[in-house]
Amino acid sequence: MGEEKKAGISRRLLLTGAGAGGAGLAVGALAAAAFGGQLPEKQATDTIEFYGEHQAGITTEAQDRMHIVGFDVTTQDRGKLVALLRDWTAAIEQMAAGQPVGGADTGSYDAPPADTGEAEGLGAAHLTVTVGFGRSLFLDEHGKPRFGLQGKLPEALIELPHFSGDMVEEQRSGGDIVVQACANDPQVAVHAIRNLSRLGFGTVRVRFSQIGFGRTAKTTQAQQTPRNLFGFKDGTANILAEDADALAKHVWVGKDSTDQPWMAGGTYMVARRIRMQIETWDRSALREQENVVGRIKSTGAPLSGGEEFSEPDFAMAGSAGPIIPVDSHVAVLHPSAHNGVQMLRRGFNYTDGSDGLGRLDAGLFFIAFVIDARTHFVPLQKAMSANDAMNEYLRHTSSGLYAIPPGIQPGQYLGQQLFES
Amino acid sequence: MTKFLAPAALLALGALALTGCTDNNATASADGSIAVSASDDACTLATGTAAGGTLKFSVKNEGTKVNEFYLLAEDGLRIVGEVENIGPGVTRDLVVMAPEGSYFAACKPGMVGDGIRSPFTVTAAAAGQEVSADRAALQQTAADQYASYVKDQSQQLLAGTEDFAAAFAAGEEAEAKQLYPQVRMHWERIEPVAESFGDLDPILDAREADLEEGQEFTGWHRAEKDLWAPKGYTKMSQAQRQQIADGLVKHTTELVTRAQALEFTPDKLANGAKELLDEVATGKVTGEEEAFSHTDLWDFQANLEGAKIAYEDLAPLLEGTDDELDAQLKENFEKLQAQLDAYRVGEGFKYYDQLGTEQVQELAAGVDALSEPLSRLTAAVVK
Structure with a gap:
């Protein structure tokens, strides 16, 4: 982040904003000393609390970088799987605190180091690691329960349907376990996934992994709305960490809103790699671009006027139909068109270089956290596939839905609620 | 600068009577575009005259209704150029090629009626920038x-x-x-x-x-x-x-x-x-x-x-x-x-x-x- 580079001192001491949900931040006395009078009253370090009621990396102030990975479990042994979850938990706790995996002990000179080393000196950079479970962890391809998890599959963990226009590549989709690492330093995020994958060899294998290089959502009031690769502000109307009511209604699974008590305090993650037809988009007139999005490119205001956070007026007449076209992205997906349903979006711009035809292989790695995909994602995606003018410039190349278990307390391991319920 | 009022007022006063009114909101911009301030009851152009060639009107909707802006031919009927769907607070440009002649500029707040019109004069083009009249x-x-x-x-x-x-x-x-x-x-x-x-x-x-x-x-x-x-x-x-x-x-x-x-x-x-x-x-x-x-x-x-x-x-x-x-x-x-x-x-x-x-x-x-x-x-x- 910009502030960090300017300061020219250890990132560990730096403040990058009021932080995630207040309670999640550890206090760093040194940070206050280093900044003296420049510091706002709140104190912070670059670490995000790993333990808590909910997992970190959901309402945490959206970091700038992401590395997400889907794993398939290769062992049949429930004990080995649980042992891995314990190992991961310990490693994540250390990395989230800015420490190397395995702690300070470098071990034998004749053994590979426990930590791969590339994050040394980079601090924690607001690292969060969020772990979730795919439907295929619970049931094999014949519908038989795996790992003794019979009766534990939440009804909401559905198989996402094929949506019109989907060009989903199986090898980029699904997976038994998802691990999302977010940080403000790309090397910290990649380091986390690399080390967790290493711990997993023999128990899991990597199915896909994806790097996101820039956030496309704001998740706190303090954050600016970022822009996606269409050049438009994205996530203007997102659910924010401060909005406890909206989180309770649309994101966190409550005790009474699930058939699976182990999911209380958890949520569901939808992940979709959405490639943008960058070159054809860039050749489209500003008129077309704004009519597709339904907003003004420069300011983010709806076409019905005002500023970024003005409510769109879908009834306002234009010369041919509403001034915000009915097939514009904002009109098709606005909560008012979906019984007030909202998602907590937390996606990232991605690029995987260029395709073989000299075009950018780039777009949005869409991530959303919802209380139930059946009510909060599938109907919206159906509407989008059927009616959104933006589809002309999009290609959905992956699809995944994961149950994100609740957070844990020290001494517990990630997923314990599931395996010991 | 000239300011033009809503049609009712325009009829009462006659267009000429309005010449010379000023408005501090509308100014000619650095890139040569002609600023137009369009409200629910007025249509103010930074200037009523421009040299022939490519004209750019930068129309800001200062009102509460959806607005439109037109450049009409001398007969007041033929549309030389138009920009529609200017939402409240939004600025849209109209780029149009116009040869020397007499025109009308018109805003149409609420997209109804004949609009708030004013004469607009295009003078001789600079050498090499003539525009075909047809x-x-x-x-x-x-x-x-x-x-x-x-x-x-x-x-x-x-x-x-x-x-x-x-x-x-x-x-x-x-x-x-x-x-x-x-x-x-x-x-x-x-x-x-x-x-x-x-x-x-x-x-x-x-x-x-x-x-x-x-x-x-x-x-x-x-x-x-x-x-x-x-x-x-x-x-x-x-x-x-x-x-x-x-x-x-x-x-x-x-x-x-x-x-x-x-x-x-x-x-x-x-x-x-x-x-x-x-x-x-x-x-x-x-x-x-x-x-x-x-x-x-x-x-x-x-x-x-x-x-x-x-x-x-x-x-x-x-x-x-x-x-x-x-x-x-x-x-x-x-x-x-x-x-x-x-x-x-x-x-x-x-x-x-x-x-x-x-x-x-x-x-x-x-x-x-x-x-x-x-x-x-x-x-x-x-x-």
Whole structure:
């Protein structure tokens, strides 16, 4: 982040904003000393609390970088799987605190180091690691329960349907376990996934992994709305960490809103790699671009006027139909068109270089956290596939839905609620 | 600066009486554009006079209603240029080419009535920037020519579809396979027109992946899959083929009927040309359009022809106003055609799956080279 580079001192001491949900931040006395009078009253370090009621990396102030990975479990042994979850938990706790995996002990000179080393000196950079479970962890391809998890599959963990226009590549989709690492330093995020994958060899294998290089959502009031690769502000109307009511209604699974008590305090993650037809988009007139999005490119205001956070007026007449076209992205997906349903979006711009035809292989790695995909994602995606003018410039190349278990307390391991319920 | 009031006030006072009113909100901007402040009851231009050539009005809606801004000819009827859908608080530009003469500028708050009008004078153009006085006539000619083309192509499409449907239904596979890419060229030449009918396009031209779960797979690509059946595919029965064939003819007839009533404008032609190249870029050069028959280069050729026709109809509007763009388009159309000609085989083309990676990459680069200048055509012809 910009502030960090300017300061020219250890990132560990730096403040990058009021932080995630207040309670999640550890206090760093040194940070206050280093900044003296420049510091706002709140104190912070670059670490995000790993333990808590909910997992970190959901309402945490959206970091700038992401590395997400889907794993398939290769062992049949429930004990080995649980042992891995314990190992991961310990490693994540250390990395989230800015420490190397395995702690300070470098071990034998004749053994590979426990930590791969590339994050040394980079601090924690607001690292969060969020772990979730795919439907295929619970049931094999014949519908038989795996790992003794019979009766534990939440009804909401559905198989996402094929949506019109989907060009989903199986090898980029699904997976038994998802691990999302977010940080403000790309090397910290990649380091986390690399080390967790290493711990997993023999128990899991990597199915896909994806790097996101820039956030496309704001998740706190303090954050600016970022822009996606269409050049438009994205996530203007997102659910924010401060909005406890909206989180309770649309994101966190409550005790009474699930058939699976182990999911209380958890949520569901939808992940979709959405490639943008960058070159054809860039050749489209500003008129077309704004009519597709339904907003003004420069300011983010709806076409019905005002500023970024003005409510769109879908009834306002234009010369041919509403001034915000009915097939514009904002009109098709606005909560008012979906019984007030909202998602907590937390996606990232991605690029995987260029395709073989000299075009950018780039777009949005869409991530959303919802209380139930059946009510909060599938109907919206159906509407989008059927009616959104933006589809002309999009290609959905992956699809995944994961149950994100609740957070844990020290001494517990990630997923314990599931395996010991 | 001049300020003009709502029509009622204008009638009472007379236009001349208003000259000399000032408004501090509207100012001429550094880039030479003429600032227009449009509110619910006033339309204030930074100046009432400009030199002939390309004029740019920067219209800010200061009111609460959706506004429009027009430059009207001396008769107060003919629209020289317009910008619609200016939402409250939004600024939109109108770029228009106007020769020396008398005009009216008009804001239309709420999009109703004759608008709040004021005289606008265009003086002699600077040397070398003269504008043809019959630009409107050139625009009309372009639109008329293109309308004839659409009519012709759509009628040939219907005739060809009937032949194809008959062969397909009768199980005359060799005949149907031969007709398939040829007839589809009529569709592909006017594809943006076909796609403008959002209800018919998916019925006639959807690929299997375009469909939602449970949606019926019909149209050209349904027949394509049956004719060039992939491994493990179960062929349709005669009754099923008849049903697909009947649907093709029925919906194409409907499409052709509707196409006759379409009205064209220069921006539609230019945007349509750009969309045709987008189609090539995203569907044909990737081999995704014709996943089973691999006849993508027929479609490519047809898209290119359709775009070229639109460009040629519009070219007179570029003469003397954007010769550089004209020359660039002419050259790049020729180059891409030459690239494509290299793959001609008899009456048709090589199949997409016979092309090497390098050949596809070269074609893609040629498409990009033409698409970039083509994306600037609309702005050049509407002004």
